[in-house]
Amino acid sequence: MMDNLFLLAVAALGWGISLATYGFIARQRSWPMGALQIDFPAVPILLGLFSVLIAIWFAVTRGVDAGGWVIVLFGILLAIFWTGFLRVGSQVSLFLAPVATVLLITGWLSTPLT
Numbered sequence: 001m002m003d004n005l006f007l008l009a010v011a012a013l014g015w016g017i018s019l020a021t022y023g024f025i026a027r028q029r030s031w032p033m034g035a036l037q038i039d040f041p042a043v044p045i046l047l048g049l050f051s052v053l054i055a056i057w058f059a060v061t062r063g064v065d066a067g068g069w070v071i072v073l074f075g076i077l078l079a080i081f082w083t084g085f086l087r088v089g090s091q092v093s094l095f096l097a098p099v100a101t102v103l104l105i106t107g108w109l110s111t112p113l114t
Contacts, residue, residue: 003067004107005058005104005107005108005111006067006070006071008100008103008104008107009055009058009059009062009071009075009104010055010071010074010075010078011075011078011096011100012051012052012054012055012075012097012100012101012104013051013052013055013056013059013071013072013074013075013076013078013079014074014075014076014077014078014079014081014082015048015051015078015079015082015093015096015097015100016047016048016049016050016051016052016055016075016079016093016097016101017048017052017075017076017079017083018048018078018079018082018083018093018097019044019045019047019048019051019093019094019097020044020045020047020048020049020052021048021079021083022037022044022083022091022093023037023041023044023045025083031087033091034091034094036094037091044093044094047094047097047098048093048097050098050101051097051098051100051101054101054104054105055071055075055101055104056072058071058104058108059071059072
């Protein structure tokens with residue numbers, strides 16, 4: 001059985017970190033940036049930080065025994081891969097991070113309390 005909330009938390013964390021840090025890394029390495037990242041750099045950073053905070057909150061709520069630390073580890077690895085190897089593909093995080101975060105919140109809220 002697939003744990004969709006786990007996957008969404010990893011995605012939200014990884015894409016959120018990538019989104020929040022891409023502008024800084026792109027300026028240092030002269031990588032191309034999108035118009036939103038050039039004209040309104042606070043928007044991608046805030047979207048990324050929101051995704052990161054929700055994913056970390058989910059990981060902490062889940063706890064160490066249920067894989068919370070694995071969410072953080074895999075999310076960081078996804079962010080490194082997404083930003084480091086895909087470079088310009090990292091700009092697509094503007095769409096992917098908020099979608100993963102909304103799906104994570106929706107799924108998390110619809111889960112019965114145990």
